[in-house]
Structure formats: structure tokens, C-alpha cells
Amino acid sequence: MREKGKLRRAVAVHLRAIRTLHQVSPRFFPIQTASGLFNAIAPYVTVFFSARILRELATLRREDVLWKWVIAGVACVGLVSLLGAVLKRRYETLLSDLWGRKEILFVRKMFALDFAELDKQENHDLREQIRENENWASWGLMKVAYVYGDFVGGVIGLLSGVALTVSLFTSPVPETAGRLTVLNNPVFILLLAAIMAAVSALAGKLLAASEKCWGDTAQEATLGNRLFGHFGFIGLYKERAADIRMYEQQNLVSAYWDKNSSFGADGPIGRLARGKMGVYAGLGVCVTTLITGSVYVFTCLKAWGGAFDVGSITQYVGAASAMIANIFSLTGLVGTLETNTGFLDQTFAFLDIPNAMYEGSLTTEKRSDRQYDIEFRDVSFKYPGSDVWALRHVNLKFKVGRRLAIVGENGSGKTTFIKLLCRLYDPQEGQILLNGIDIRKYRYDDYMALFSVVFQDFRLISQPLGANVAGRMTYDRERARRALEDAGFGERLGTLDRGLDTMLYKDLSEDGVDVSGGEAQKIAIARALYKDAPFIILDEPTAALDPIAEAEIYGKFDEIAGDKTAIYISHRLSSCKFCDEIAVFHQGRIVQQGSHDALVADESGKYHELWTAQAQYYINEPSTP
Ligand code: ADP
Numbered sequence: 001m002r003e004k005g006k007l008r009r010a011v012a013v014h015l016r017a018i019r020t021l022h023q024v025s026p027r028f029f030p031i032q033t034a035s036g037l038f039n040a041i042a043p044y045v046t047v048f049f050s051a052r053i054l055r056e057l058a059t060l061r062r063e064d065v066l067w068k069w070v071i072a073g074v075a076c077v078g079l080v081s082l083l084g085a086v087l088k089r090r091y092e093t094l095l096s097d098l099w100g101r102k103e104i105l106f107v108r109k110m111f112a113l114d115f116a117e118l119d120k121q122e123n124h125d126l127r128e129q130i131r132e133n134e135n136w137a138s139w140g141l142m143k144v145a146y147v148y149g150d151f152v153g154g155v156i157g158l159l160s161g162v163a164l165t166v167s168l169f170t171s172p173v174p175e176t177a178g179r180l181t182v183l184n185n186p187v188f189i190l191l192l193a194a195i196m197a198a199v200s201a202l203a204g205k206l207l208a209a210s211e212k213c214w215g216d217t218a219q220e221a222t223l224g225n226r227l228f229g230h231f232g233f234i235g236l237y238k239e240r241a242a243d244i245r246m247y248e249q250q251n252l253v254s255a256y257w258d259k260n261s262s263f264g265a266d267g268p269i270g271r272l273a274r275g276k277m278g279v280y281a282g283l284g285v286c287v288t289t290l291i292t293g294s295v296y297v298f299t300c301l302k303a304w305g306g307a308f309d310v311g312s313i314t315q316y317v318g319a320a321s322a323m324i325a326n327i328f329s330l331t332g333l334v335g336t337l338e339t340n341t342g343f344l345d346q347t348f349a350f351l352d353i354p355n356a357m358y359e360g361s362l363t364t365e366k367r368s369d370r371q372y373d374i375e376f377r378d379v380s381f382k383y384p385g386s387d388v389w390a391l392r393h394v395n396l397k398f399k400v401g402r403r404l405a406i407v408g409e410n411g412s413g414k415t416t417f418i419k420l421l422c423r424l425y426d427p428q429e430g431q432i433l434l435n436g437i438d439i440r441k442y443r444y445d446d447y448m449a450l451f452s453v454v455f456q457d458f459r460l461i462s463q464p465l466g467a468n469v470a471g472r473m474t475y476d477r478e479r480a481r482r483a484l485e486d487a488g489f490g491e492r493l494g495t496l497d498r499g500l501d502t503m504l505y506k507d508l509s510e511d512g513v514d515v516s517g518g519e520a521q522k523i524a525i526a527r528a529l530y531k532d533a534p535f536i537i538l539d540e541p542t543a544a545l546d547p548i549a550e551a552e553i554y555g556k557f558d559e560i561a562g563d564k565t566a567i568y569i570s571h572r573l574s575s576c577k578f579c580d581e582i583a584v585f586h587q588g589r590i591v592q593q594g595s596h597d598a599l600v601a602d603e604s605g606k607y608h609e610l611w612t613a614q615a616q617y618y619i620n621e622p623s624t625p
Helices: 002-024 028-058 063-112 121-137 141-170 177-185 186-216 219-229 240-246 250-259 268-274 276-303 309-350 412-423 444-448 465-470 477-486 490-494 517-531 547-561 594-599 604-619
Strands: 374-382 389-398 403-408 428-433 449-455 534-537 565-570 581-586 588-593
Touching: 002 028, 002 063, 002 141, 002 565, 028 141, 028 309, 028 444, 063 121, 121 141, 121 219, 121 309, 121 588, 141 186, 141 276, 141 309, 141 412, 141 604, 177 240, 177 276, 177 465, 186 276, 186 309, 186 389, 219 250, 219 268, 250 276, 276 309, 276 374, 389 412, 412 565, 428 449, 428 588, 444 547, 465 477, 465 517, 477 490, 477 517, 517 534, 517 547, 534 547, 547 565, 581 594, 581 604, 588 604, 594 604
Parallel strands: 403 565, 403 581, 449 534, 534 565
Antiparallel strands: 374 389, 374 428, 581 588
16 A cells, blocks of 8 residues: 555656656657657567568468568568657657756756755755766656656557467467367466566566665765766866875875775675675566566467467567566566655755745836935844854945945955845844835845845856846947946957957857956946946955955946945955945944044044054055054
8 A cells, every 4th residue: 555655656756757847848758759659669560570471481482472571561660660760869869958958947946046045055955966866877857758768668568569469368279289278278378467467577576676776876876976076077177286286186086096986896886786786686587587488488389289370479479578578677667766756856845945035016116316215224134044143233224325335354244234135135133124115025126126236256157248247148238338448447348359249258269358356346347337226236346356456446436336326345444435434344233333534533443443453554545544
């Protein structure tokens, strides 16, 4: 009963997987079905015609009849084989294509996930496990494609086999055959057919038990794959080459090569293959061979008794062996199906991660006067899975068109503040208000359109420069050029032969250009300007910039931000001192707020402490202490 429930669930999960794959590759299953059909019946077509030709040869030997069978046989076998081959090719192409297409499901999910979910390590681990199991033995969605093919082939093969074998049991041995007439006894025939089916199924069970061992090795194998993926290609990475030579890291790597036992002949998988898994599979084949032998004996005895001629022997033996092989593989498939269910559960656990963030329905009216004001009202926030408050009781109001600086030491909560402002996370306590309304009540995409952020760890894409700036392939070229000029990239743009069409990086084009950290920063700023959102936020530029360069970028940015509300984040105070208002973060709280002059005058404050500590960088600047 439990077994039945298990199988029913396995079938249900696999049917869902088929529907899921069908969405990304609608032609795959129809072509696979047709290919399975033609390739499964092909051997029986050959058996059928060979039997007719042999019978004619062994009996009446009529030339015209023989010619008819030969021509019909060649035509039918040729046609079925040709169609089978064409469909098989098509199926194989679509199968390779499916490997790529099913990734669309995961990528779409990644794009659509709530940022907070994306940030959770457990979700990354789950995705990684799915990928590793798939790399190991196609477990998960891809296994469904193979299982489906085997199922279609198995069922059609079985039915064709039954059609060609029925008369083996029903053709009577003539009464003159003496004791061999026992072969006509219906009880005997039923018994034999039942034994044949049962023993083939037993062989399939043995195969299923052997298949299950593959599933049991998944943990070991995925670890082996992970090690192989890491150590196996370590010599290929340019950026590692110097360290490898300097510290002879090959010694550490070769330890892996020497001890890589996962896939070695004497490793756990190799031992399993020689042991339990091999024994089950071997026994399965033995049983199948025994039963095929018995069918041979039965067929020959009936022929000996005169039930049919030599041509039919070929047909029956061929058809019965193929039928047994199909029962064997179909029963074995149950094992694969049940093992794969666990892997599919993992896949769907990932694809079904719910988006828990409440999405409001209010639209943010597009105001030409950009009169938006933002308020943080007693906001507290912990990262998912963390016990520590990253922000605690944060209160802050900022007025439109102003320059706000968020300063504080590393880890004080500055970036977290921006992530909450952009609704990448929702706070656990307190509220963030836009024009007096909780930001959760707005439509998410509408709300996001209000912000242009240059994140600390921004990423450009290996695509043309202009497309990077605009975020799309067709765009307003003049606007993109202006944004690049405003961001300080104008001079460099003039040196690029292909201008906005210059490919960034060399990943996809030999003519691509590699840009420096500072240049990339400028492109990222141009991207933010092109978006032309009312709020523009600059998270601390990368470590690639020195303090003076950072101050320059911020100074210039102030000019180009125009009537937008600009928020600057930095742990370098000198970069932000031109701002109207500065909020000083410390351990997740705002500990001071005011203008640079007021803050620096308060000698007991955090700002003064930081300013004094950083003064050494700016000794050349006349206005600094
Ligand atoms: P800052 O931008 O001022 O350097 P952050 O806002 O990045 O600081 O970090 C504030 C605190 O939150 C730090 O203690 C940091 O370790 C923690 N933190 C940042 N990101 C995460 C995260 N994704 N998961 C858990 N903790 C985080």
C-alpha cells in the first residue's frame, strides 16, 4: 500500500516536471514521443518481415512471393528506420537544447525572487545542490526527459512484442505430436505467460535496486564533482597563476589528485559498482537471460511438435526477447522514478520559494516637481538568519532636492539603510514613508523607479557601452552620450573608435575594452544619470579609488545631480562635507545629524573623532585640520 502511494506520488511529481519542461521547450516531448515510437517498433518490423521471408524459403519457395516480401520488407524497414533516425536526430538536438532551456526556469526564478530570499545562504545551497545532482547523473528535471523516453519506448515495445507473440501461445501443436500436446494446455500457457511476466518483473526489480544505489551515491558524487570542479581547473585561472608559483600551491592541489577517491576505481562509487550495485545489476541480467532461454526452449519445442514453421521461430524468439527486455526496463524504471522523486522535490522546493514581500497597489504619481519626501520612522532591521540588529531605531527625514550624506565606519549600517530605502528588504520594526505613506503600499516597480543607486559592488555587463548605460539595447544615444560626459567619461569616450557601441570587456568580443575601476565607476554613474530618477544615491565608490579621487567624484556629482535628491554614503568624511546634512551612523544607529561645520565643532561627538582620525589623508587640503 505504502509502495503504491510512493509510486503514485512519484508519477505525480514527474508529470508536473513534464509540464514544467514543456513550458520552456514545447516541441521536446512530442518529438521524443514520435522518436520513441518509431525506434521501439523498428526491431519488430524487421522481425516480422524476416519471419515471412524465412517461412517462404523453408516451405514453398515461391519466387514471386519471396520478391514481394523482400521488397515490402526493405521498403517498410527502410522507411521506419529512416523516420526513426530523423526523429532521433531531432530529439537529440532538442535534448541538448533542453539542457540550456531548463536553466531559464532557474534564472527566471532568481530574477523574480524577493531580494531577501536571494540573499539567504540556504537558497543558494539548495540551488547548488540541484546543479550538482544534475551534473552528477542528470538527477532532477533532466532525468525526467530520459525516463519519459525510456517509458515511451518500453510501453510501445511491450505492446508490439505482445502483438507479435500472442500466436506463439495460441498456435496449437498437432495431436500427432504426442506428449508435446501438453504445450496446448491453457493452464500451462497461462502459467508460462505469468512466470515470464513475473520473472521479467523480478529482473526489473533487481535493476531498480541497482539504480537506487546510484541515488545513494549522490552525496559522495556531488562532493567529488565539487572537488573536481574546484581543483581540476585551478591551473586555468590567470589570477591564481602568480600565487600558485609563489607558494607552490600545486602541492595542495596534488593532494586532491592523489586522494581523489570519489570516482577512482577503488573509491566508494567504484566499490559499490563492484559490490552491491554490480551484483543486483548482474543478477537482473542473469534472470533475463534465463527467461529468454526458456522462451527459446518453449518456441523450439512447439516448432518441433509442428505448431509452426521455422520462420515463426525467428519472429517469436525475436519478439519475446524484445518484450522481456521491455518488461525488464519498465520495471527498472520504477526504481529510477522513485529515486528521482527526491531530487525533483528539491528542484520544486527551489522553484516554489514564495515571494513573501507584500506588493502594494498605489502608484507613485509621477511628479514633475519631484516633490517626494522620505521619512524613516523608528526603523529597526535584522538580516534574515541574523540575531544582530543591523539598524536600530533609525529616525530620519529628508527633504527633496537636498544633499544628504550618510557617514560612519565600515559595518555601521550605511548600506543597509540604502537597501531598506530601496525596499530590497522590509524592516521588522518601524516604517519608511514616502510622502507620508508606508512604502509597502506602493507598487514595487513604481517605487523602484524613483531611485538610481550606484551600489558599492555595482556590476557592468559584457555588452556595448551605451547599452550598459541605458539598460537596454535600443536607446536614446544622445542622452546616453550626455550621461557619460556628465559622469566624467567624455574624454575616454572620445578615444573609443566605436564610441557607444564599444563592447565592454573581452568576455564576448576580442575587440572589447577593459575599463579600470575608476572608469567603470563613471559608467555606473552615467547609468544612474540616464535613469533620471528623482533620488540618486552613491554608495561608497570601490576601494579602487583613493580618498582624493573619491572626493572629486562626489564634488562633480553634486553639480550634475541638479534638482534631484542626492544621498552620498562614505566612511571618508572629507568626501561628503559639502552636503547640506550629514547623518552619522554608528553600530546601526544615527548618533549625530547636522552640517559639517556643526558636527566637527562638537568635539565630544563621533564625527569629530572620525574627522580627526582621518585628517592625515587630507593634509594637502587647506580647509582640513
Ligand atoms: P556599512 O555599509 O556601514 O559598511 P552594512 O550596512 O553593510 O555597513 O552592514 C551593517 C551590519 O550588517 C554589519 O554588521 C554587517 O556585518 C551586517 N550585514 C551586512 N550585510 C549582511 C547580510 N547580507 N547578512 C547578514 N548580515 C549583514
